[in-house]
Amino acid sequence: xxxxxxxxxxxxxxxxxxxxxxxxxxxxxxxxxxxxxxxxxxxxxxxxxxxxxxxxxxxxxxxxxxxxxxxxxxxxxxxxxxxxxxxxxxxxxxxxxxxxxxxxxxxxxxxxxxxxxxxxxxxxxxxxxxxxxxxxxxxxxxxxxxxxxxxxxxxxxxxxxxxxxxxxxxxxxxxxxxxxxxxxxxxxxxxxxxxxxxxxxxxxxxxxxxxxxxxxxxxxxxxxxxxxxxxxxxxxxxxxxxxxxxxxxxxxxxxxxxxxxxxxxxxxxxxxxxxxxxxxxxxxxxxxxxxxxxxxxxxxxxxxxxxxxxxxxxxxxxxxxxxxxxxxxxxxxxxxxxxxxxxxxxx
Numbered sequence: 486x487x488x489x490x491x492x493x494x495x496x497x498x499x500x501x502x503x504x505x506x507x508x509x510x511x512x513x514x515x516x517x518x519x520x521x522x523x524x525x526x527x528x529x530x531x532x533x534x535x536x537x538x539x540x541x542x543x544x545x546x547x548x549x550x551x552x553x554x555x556x557x558x559x560x561x562x563x564x565x566x567x568x569x570x571x572x573x574x575x576x577x578x579x580x581x582x583x584x585x586x587x588x589x590x591x592x593x594x595x596x597x598x599x600x601x602x603x604x605x606x607x608x609x610x611x612x613x614x615x616x617x618x619x620x621x622x623x624x625x626x627x628x629x630x631x632x633x634x635x636x637x638x639x640x641x642x643x644x645x646x647x648x649x650x651x652x653x654x655x656x657x658x659x660x661x662x663x664x665x666x667x668x669x670x671x672x673x674x675x676x677x678x679x680x681x682x683x684x685x686x687x688x689x690x691x692x693x694x695x696x697x698x699x700x701x702x703x704x705x706x707x708x709x710x711x712x713x714x715x716x717x718x719x720x721x722x723x724x725x726x727x728x729x730x731x732x733x734x735x736x737x738x739x740x741x742x743x744x745x746x747x748x749x750x751x752x753x754x755x756x757x758x759x760x761x762x763x764x765x766x767x768x769x770x771x772x773x774x775x776x777x778x779x780x781x782x783x784x785x786x787x788x789x790x791x792x793x794x795x796x797x798x799x800x801x802x803x804x805x806x807x808x809x810x811x812x813x814x815x816x817x818x819x820x821x822x823x824x825x826x827x828x829x830x831x832x
Contacts (some may be wrong), residue, residue, distance in 0.1 A: 584621020584649075585613050586684050591631065593679040597654060603738055606660040606706075608646065609671055611680065616653040620645065624691040624717045625710060627832075628684030630657075632670050641667035642686060644709040644832075646742075648717060658741060660706045688825055689796075689832065691717060693724035696794045700786035701730040702777060702807050704799025708732060708741055710832050711798065715746075719753050726756070729785050733762040733777050733803065737770070760785045777803070779810040789816045789828065798832040 585592070598610040613620065622628065627644040647656040661672035671680065691714050701711045711730060718724045734740050746759050762773030762781065773781055787793040795816065797807050808819060811829060819829035 582615065582618050585618050586621040586628070586682075588683065588685060591681045591683045593681055594655075595677055595679050596674045597676065599674075599676070602658070602741060605662075605672075606658070606741060607672070609657045609659060609674070610654050611657070611682075613653050613655065618653055619649040620647070620655040621649065622655070622685050624648065625689040625714055626685040626687040627710065628682050629686060630667055630671070631681045631683070632667065634666055634670065639666045639670075644713055646709055646712050646716075648713065650720075658706065658709050658712075660741075687832070688823060689830055690825060693718070693721055693726060696726060697790075697792040698727040698729070698787040699793065700782075700795040701728065702733075702782070702786070702795065702797045702799070703730065704733045704803045705739065706741065707798030707800075707832070709798075711796065712742065712746075714796075715749060715757060719749055719757060727787075728757045729787065730757070730759045731762060731773075731777055731781060731785050732759060733764075733773075733799065735764045737763060737765075737767050758785070777807065777810075779813055782807070782810050783814055789814070791828075794828055794830060796830050796832065804831055 594611040594613065596609060597612040600608040600610065602608060622645060627642045629640050629642050631638060631640040633639070643657050643659065645655045646658045647654065657671070659668055659671050661668040663669065674680070689710075699714070701714075703711045711732075715728055715730070718726050718728060730746070732740065732746070740761060740763075743761075750757050750759050760773060760781065762775070762777050763770060764775060766772065766774050786795055795811065797804055799807075808829070808831075812818060817828050819831055820827060823830040823832075
């Protein structure tokens with residue numbers, strides 16, 4: 486039970502208690518004045534049966550059926566309370582609040598927490614206006630972050646790693662660069678500072694029936710849209726989509742959220758597999774070495790078919806190389822601007 490549900494229950498019970506107390510107080514006063522409450526309520530109707538005209542056992546039977554019975558009133562009130570609270574908890578607040586995002590309007594959100602992942606990477610958690618608010622971002626889409634730098638408006642797109650199951654906030658996983666405009670700006674934010682956000686944006690929208698199998702090729706922070714989709718797919722027991730991820734980075738410490746990815750792969754071995762590639766692997770590394778190759782794609786990505794997709798997100802040089810490998814493996818050529826129906830989709 487959340488705060489709103491508890492407040493409703495307390496308010497309901499308090500009001501009911503006042504009404505019950507008032508009723509008993511008024512009935513007692515009327516009886517002191519010599520009035521019969523039942524006759525006042527049933528004025529104009531036939532007089533109530535005089536139980537003294539019947540044998541004792543008949544009178545007891547009538548009383549047993551609740552005529553002027555305080556116990557019956559208490560039971561009825563208790564059932565009313567229980568039913569009302571159950572209906573509210575079950576249905577009254579099950580629907581989420583209206584999504585906060587508006588694709589036409591820039592809005593400001595305050596930084597409430599910074600979770601450091603590595604020396605130059607962190608999860609930035611921004612508060613929504615109300616603790617029960619949802620961002621309203623479809624799985625696979627992104628938002629724009631904007632600020633003014635040196636008198637010019639600068640904008641960059643990011644995919645939140647959170648979802649609408651996370652109430653009251655949204656998370657951005659951002660790697661800061663010394664010469665990066667928005668990434669450096671965000672890295673310098675203090676708790677309470679605000680950023681300008683607008684969205685949703687993007688042509689991709691994930692649903693459980695979108696594809697039989699999805700291959701993913703990500704580099705660096707290009708993991709964010711993939712992670713959003715992976716989380717959404719694996720937490721849905723009705724979703725049967727198979728997911729295969731190739732995740733490329735320069736150094737081992739650059740692999741973002743590796744523990745979560747490994748945990749998800751271990752928990753869902755038949756649905757999700759991840760293969761890491763490093764330019765500078767540590768000693769004893771058993772993943773891929775160098776750049777992502779055509780052979781790695783052929784081994785870890787689903788074969789070209791009408792009911793599969795291959796998603797890509799990473800640095801432009803990497804995406805260019807991946808498109809060449811996919812073409813050599815007879816995948817259809819991707820468009821310059823990807824569409825949801827495309828087999829090869831570049832974020």
